[in-house]
Amino acid sequence: MKVELDSVTFSVPSFELGPLNFSIEEGTITAIIGKNGSGKSTTLKLIHGDLRPDTGSIRIDGSKVSSLSSSQLAEKTSFVWQEIYSPMSFSVRDVMNVSGYKRGFDEDRMMMALDEVGLASFIDRDFSVLSGGERRLVTLAAAIYQDSEIMIMDEPTNFLDIDNQILVYKIMKRLKMAGKTLILSMHDLDAVHHLADFVLILRNGNNIAWGRTISTLTIENLNKAFNVSFQTYDTVNGSSFVGSYKG
């Protein structure tokens, strides 16, 4: 399923986003990077139809997002939110069940999704007392359980320790191999470098650069997006970025 943005702009008092022009191919991973407040979450919410663009159009699989019913939308896309609510007295199972709203209950798939993030034994635990990282993993498992073609994730690795970050990157690769389209906002540039096929770089709502990771995630572009200055260093699997702290 393709996602196409055509001269999309959006504004609230004190913030303007766009114009955004790009199209995301099926079976790819796209990462949106930029400073806090640069418009990453806003872009994701626009793609998902939670916000309406002021101008331009957003199409998923050829049809305008604004014309999709919530039911059609849920079939095509799932969303892992940056913030995690604590619903009253929910168990992990209850949270998972919510994500199974569209496809219906399937115990096996639910357990497989939880198992993939290493939390199968948490199924009957109280969701609200889990640690931040555990809750993050449950929300990822819930998105896997929802099993939509396009998976939008807003900072999917926040709260996670290094082991679990690596686990999540592996899962993302697996999902991509399975044909899913992933659209992520991320802060870890090394992970973006190794994981993403395409990158969108934002600064103050402006599109600094969009394109294949290899040609877009460059020192020049990063220096435009952030205030610190960047350099690369070589590692076993290629170069990595580091921002210098000289300010």
Next chain:
Amino acid sequence: MHVIGNERLRAFVQRRREMKYAWVGFLFLLLIIVIILSDFIGSVRIPLLNILEIYGSQIPYLSHFVPHNYTSAQEQIIVQLREPEILGGLIIGASLGIGGAAIQSIFRNPISEPYVIGLSSGASLGAVSAIVLGLTFLGIYTQQIMAFVFGLSIVFIVYFLALKEGRIHPTYLLLTGVAISFFISAIVALLLFTNLNLQGEAFFWLLGSLENINWTLLYPVAIVVLIASYVIYLQHRELDAIQMGDMHARSVGVNVERTKRLTIFLVALSVSASVSISGLIGFVGLVMPHLSRMLLGGSNKYVIPVSGILGAMFLICADDIARGIVSGVVIPIGIVTGIIGVPFLLYFMRRLTGGRYEG
């Protein structure tokens, strides 16, 4: 409750969650027992066997085979006085408990209840103006009909005042509801203030009572409450999703605005109908959903029916006390739920959760 320590009780609750269906069944059975035992309470003593015979005589076809050892006075007391009052407690308690569970889900707010959307003030305005102005244009039940219609209308007014671009924002709706309630309550106070001689009757309504419920009032209310409750229950998965946030609910495929509209309408219908015959009974709608979450977890598949069962049980027991504690006098049920019900529930909640419940 006295013999089980906190830790053991909590382990007990944990196990209970694994046998949820059994527990719903058990609570339901307990409710039936409470209903039967409540028929004993009152100034006239009637033996259990006679009560059971009277029940049997009310069941079509079975009535021929039931012995007839009771007096017609006994039958009158059970069938015309106690049964409608107890079944009224059942219906009203259930409607408040279920309404509370649904409203708390929609607002994602653990301290909301059906009354916050303007329902109670609207119903009060209807009932009090009927009493104070002596309105009878709708027959002998003008007061009840006015309470119902006003309760429902004020909810509509609140809903449409809070609507923006076809969407309802929970906190905004809550604030609108509270503001309108305050406004309407001021009008009610004005009506009472200017009609001091009628305060007694109006106050009785404002405190709530099951005493005046008869079969004529109960039948239509019961039908409304049963249908509304069933349809609310059918929304339990949507309400679960909304509890995780409106945007999340939409992202999993729930039609959020439709669910909210439908649920608010059904709660307004059911609870307005209930309070129109009982007056304002507070607290049940707020606390019963939490009690059921403590017992069986947060999924509305259980919270909705269990809140209904617990609300019914609580109200029937409170009414038993209201009828039985001082012989010959019926205390308004609002006083009983407050003075006896609240300490009991506070204690019970602390035992269940060790004071660590987060909503």
